[in-house]
Amino acid sequence: xxxxxxxxxxxxxxxxxxxxxxxxxxxxxxxxxxxxxxxxxxxxxxxxxxxxxxxxxxxxxxxxxxxxxxxxxxxxxxxxxxxxxxxxxxxxxxxxxxxxxxxxxxxxxxxxxxxxxxxxxxxxxxxxxxxxxxxxxxxxxxxxxxxxxxxxxxxxxxxxxxxxxxxxxxxxxxxxxxxxxxxxxxxxxxxxxxxxxxxxxxxxxxxxxxxxxxxxxxxxxxxxxxxx
Numbered sequence: 066x067x068x069x070x071x072x073x074x075x076x077x078x079x080x081x082x083x084x085x086x087x088x089x090x091x092x093x094x095x096x097x098x099x100x101x102x103x104x105x106x107x108x109x110x111x112x113x114x115x116x117x118x119x120x121x122x123x124x125x126x127x128x129x130x131x132x133x134x135x136x137x138x139x140x141x142x143x144x145x146x147x148x149x150x151x152x153x154x155x156x157x158x159x160x161x162x163x164x165x166x167x168x169x170x171x172x173x174x175x176x177x178x179x180x181x182x183x184x185x186x187x188x189x190x191x192x193x194x195x196x197x198x199x200x201x202x203x204x205x206x207x208x209x210x211x212x213x214x215x216x217x218x219x220x221x222x223x224x225x226x227x228x229x230x231x232x233x234x235x236x237x238x239x240x241x242x243x244x245x246x247x248x249x250x251x252x253x254x255x256x257x258x259x260x261x262x263x264x265x266x267x268x269x270x271x272x273x274x275x276x277x278x279x280x281x282x283x284x285x286x287x288x289x290x291x292x293x
Contacts, residue, residue: 071100072127080125084147099259103131110190110216112137119186121175126155133164142171175201189215199239206246215273224269241290247275
């Protein structure tokens with residue numbers, strides 16, 4: 066049995082070697098290897114054992130383990146077959162069968178998912194791939210209206226855009242579309258040293274609280290936003 070608990074740097078590299086995984090910039094793969102960072106993300110998300118969490122891009126399982134550690138159920142959507150196949154075993158080895166029973170892995174592209182198995186998610190918590198973070202997040206907000214809160218880690222520049230209000234220098238399409246669905250607040254920054262491979266930028270933690278959508282047609286409004 067593998068060492069119990071969350072993944073550290075050595076465990077991340079061992080898993081990657083086992084799977085012959087070479088993280089690619091194309092898929093924005095940067096894996097968290099610091100347990101304190103993982104537990105900080107989980108704590109800021111407010112997730113409890115009552116929640117069913119949707120996680121996009123679980124990768125080698127760092128954040129998945131942190132969410133399961135507090136008793137939550139996790140539905141993890143992973144595009145890479147090798148990662149999706151290894152994740153349940155990683156959870157069973159490190160946290161035991163009870164945690165593994167609370168995990169559902171969906172091997173799919175998050176941009177193509179239209180339904181999820183099991184319980185509907187009540188929260189979204191994810192270390193989103195840098196290259197698709199905004200479209201994936203907006204798609205999850207649109208498709209699965211039942212979740213009312215979340216916490217995502219994204220590139221710091223993207224985080225600032227997601228939370229920007231009108232008049233801000235970085236206010237733009239992501240800001241306007243996010244505001245349609247939810248209130249977004251940046252609640253922290255994560256340096257590059259806790260990732261493998263080490264990215265060239267800091268990451269931001271964005272807390273999301275869904276609200277009632279404003280009056281009007283969303284599709285028409287978004288078309289206007291895109292054309293602006």
